Amino acid sequence: MSLINYKTSNPVFSRYVWKQSRSSASKMTLNGIFFKSLFAIFLVGLTTWFVWDLVYKGVDVKWYTSGGLLAAIFFSVLTSFKRTWAVITTPLYALSKGLFLGGISAYAELKFEGIPMRAVSVTILTFFVMLILYKAKLVVVTKRFRSVIVTSIVTIMTIYIINWILSIFGVNLPFIWGTSWFAIGFNAVAALVASFSLLLDFDFIDRKLHRAPKYFEWVATWGLLVTLIWLYVEVLRLMKKMAIRF
Numbered sequence: 001m002s003l004i005n006y007k008t009s010n011p012v013f014s015r016y017v018w019k020q021s022r023s024s025a026s027k028m029t030l031n032g033i034f035f036k037s038l039f040a041i042f043l044v045g046l047t048t049w050f051v052w053d054l055v056y057k058g059v060d061v062k063w064y065t066s067g068g069l070l071a072a073i074f075f076s077v078l079t080s081f082k083r084t085w086a087v088i089t090t091p092l093y094a095l096s097k098g099l100f101l102g103g104i105s106a107y108a109e110l111k112f113e114g115i116p117m118r119a120v121s122v123t124i125l126t127f128f129v130m131l132i133l134y135k136a137k138l139v140v141v142t143k144r145f146r147s148v149i150v151t152s153i154v155t156i157m158t159i160y161i162i163n164w165i166l167s168i169f170g171v172n173l174p175f176i177w178g179t180s181w182f183a184i185g186f187n188a189v190a191a192l193v194a195s196f197s198l199l200l201d202f203d204f205i206d207r208k209l210h211r212a213p214k215y216f217e218w219v220a221t222w223g224l225l226v227t228l229i230w231l232y233v234e235v236l237r238l239m240k241k242m243a244i245r246f
Helices: 030-054 062-081 083-111 115-135 143-168 181-209 216-245
Strands: none
Touching: 030 143, 030 216, 062 083, 062 115, 062 181, 062 216, 083 216, 115 181, 115 216, 143 181, 181 216
């Protein structure tokens, strides 16, 4: 199958991003992705801890949180267009996203003790469950399966973008941020879609091993971070809503 024609649900693994030079001698390996992912997760944890500590010192971290989110979006866009820069932009994305996660996680801990760590545990557990399902071929990534996940992601992200635009004018969609059963269901579906996105990403990376250029290990690391962080945020929101509801 042609590398540039393969599709996945994760937008950071798009056809444009993975267009490559076949003359590259050094290729992407699983070990390379593994160690780079560990390093990126360490960077996320570093800035998350930094902002978390500021919150407990009584510092207003609104600008850290908002700035981190905007910087993460910037570095994501930059990575997608300048994939050869991924060795720099992926670590910067990780540091930026950690600022955002530190803010939302610390505030969640202040209101609902223990929820962030439980969300982390669920995210890690989900990752390994999906990896086992994929490796054991208990879930096969078919064209139809991929289409359903892609459509679901586009729909969810469109709703989030619309809500963000409306929030600028002081309007928030209650079925996203509220605690109604519909709002809880929406978060549950989003978390489920994020979980299944991991399966498509595993499948995509598996097809690129020893074929894509070496620097694409950083691109792959970036893509996995995007999915894992999205999953964590959805799980955290779901747990907060459940805590308020009950």
